[in-house]
Amino acid sequence: MERSPTIRNWIFKSFFMMAVMATLISFVVLQIYLFISDNEGLSLSLSIYLTIALFLILLLLSVYFGFRTSYTFKGRIDDISTFVTLLRSGKFSARVEGDEQDELGILADELNQLAIYIQEQVKSLQRLADEKSELAEQAHGAAVMEERQRLARDLHDSVSQQLFALNMLSSAAHKSIGKNPDKVEEMIKQVAEIAAKAQGEMRALLLHLRPIDLKGESLCEALTILIEEIKEKTKLEIEATLYGMENLSKGTETHMFRIIQESLSNILRHSGATKVKIMTEKKEGFVTLYISDNGKGFNLKESKMTSYGLQTMRERAEEIGGYFQIRSKEKEGTYIDLRIPV
Incomplete structure (x- = not known):
């Protein structure tokens, strides 16, 4: 104008x-x-x-x-x-009126065509938004169903079997009272061990169900809170050295938090470890994560643990362009290395 x-x-x-x-x-x-x-x-x-x-x-x-x-x-x-x-x-529904075929008329026609193109693009974007919303709902439902099935499988494979063993041992101990005190004492020890293991399994499952939303906290703050919660509820000693996690993208923070959470859950459930070491640092354009424990270790090729937990961690690392490596040997503990470009 x-x-x-x-x-x-x-x-x-x-x-x-x-x-x-x-x-x-x-x-x-x-x-x-x-x-x-x-x-x-x-x-x-x-x-x-x-x-x-x-x-x-x-x-x-x-x-x-x-x-x-x-x-x-x-x-x-x-x-x-x-x-x-x-x-x-x-x-975008507006149009320029005019029948002249000079330069201004050609410019007006081109602008009208541009308006039509933008209007079609807006309709396409709206359709894509609707489809994305529907797909998000379907994906959420599928994720919830998959998580329920996994939890049901984990509960059946671990906690339910341990509870069944507790029931059998407690019934046998009750019948042996007064007849064989030494056998009853041994059974009670087994009951205590199985109960402690079941408790660890439940704590690990609850840890895995912890929301992945950092709720406005930085990754360092969220990890500090998570580690303190585990220390309060278990006998696990955790040594954490957390550096170099500033200015990471939201997706990178979420995936790193979930990987550490999954690692601690696996340690609580399977390793029998008493000490865990977590280190993060930034160097040469990478954020590195190192997690080790003094547990019983396992065979990477034979362990059922690789079927879900470790595979999930590896997939999360790949989604943010990271390199994930795990080393474990029976009776020597497990070591996880993660390197993410930033």
């Missing part, structure tokens, strides 16, 4: 310069004619008057045609400018 007055002034200026140039050319031509024809009937003063009259006539014509041309030109420019403003405000 601000350029229209400038364009109008430019048009007026152009017509005015045309009038001046036409007057000068006419004056020069007239003088040449007088010189060649040696016409004494026309004096210099009369030729000047004629030139001035011609200039005034041309000036009036330039003002008239300049105003007429600039008015039409300005109106078409204003229409296009208003249309662009409407597009910027989101009114």
